[in-house]
Amino acid sequence: MRNKVWQSGVKLLTAAAALGLAASFCSTAQAEAPYKVEGNAVDQATFKGWKLYKRQRCETCHGPTAEGGAAFPNLLTGLKNMSEEDFKATVLNGRNNMPAFNGNKAVVDGIDGLYAYLKGRSDGAIPAGELKELP
Numbered sequence: 049m050r051n052k053v054w055q056s057g058v059k060l061l062t063a064a065a066a067l068g069l070a071a072s073f074c075s076t077a078q079a080e081a082p083y084k085v086e087g088n089a090v091d092q093a094t095f096k097g098w099k100l101y102k103r104q105r106c107e108t109c110h111g112p113t114a115e116g117g118a119a120f121p122n123l124l125t126g127l128k129n130m131s132e133e134d135f136k137a138t139v140l141n142g143r144n145n146m147p148a149f150n151g152n153k154a155v156v157d158g159i160d161g162l163y164a165y166l167k168g169r170s171d172g173a174i175p176a177g178e179l180k181e182l183p
């Protein structure tokens with residue numbers, strides 16, 4: 049009997065700890081966007097991501113606003129349903145008609161900024177077009 053009470057106490061504590069963890073995880077996940085933006089000025093990594101998007105031909109297929117076209121997916125909607133890991137795997141390994149970029153050093157090194165830029169575009173936080181770098 050005594051043992052049973054102790055066991056359910058432990059279960060309750062474990063459940064409470066799990067809930068607490070989940071809550072703190074959710075709030076930090078929400079608070080931390082991978083980019084900083086003020087108007088059309090973004091942090092350095094995101095700025096580099098924007099340059100990569102233009103220079104590494106992402107723009108050629110996915111369009112200057114990243115909204116895609118007939119044969120190319122819209123990355124603004126695409127990134128809403130995609131984890132950062134999925135994004136990186138798709139860009140680095142390629143998929144169907146999407147070329148692999150794992151042999152492209154600039155893209156490999158700048159993948160975080162590329163993700164930050166497109167995530168910001170997808171969130172509606174970063175405007176299309178010319179960007180500046182935050183001081």
Ligand code: HEC
Pocket residue numbers: 101104105106107108109110119120121122123125126127130135138139143144145146147149155162
């Ligand atoms: C030659 C054209 C082409 C280029 C260049 C290209 N892509 Fe793609 N991309 C595609 C195609 C086609 C798909 C759809 C793949 C499929 O059908 O599975 C795609 C898919 C994607 C997806 C997945 C979208 C989703 O909703 O699942 C992401 C993310 C992506 N591309 C990002 C990029 C980035 C970043 C670059 C530049 C580093 C880039 N692409 C360059 C053609 C291209």
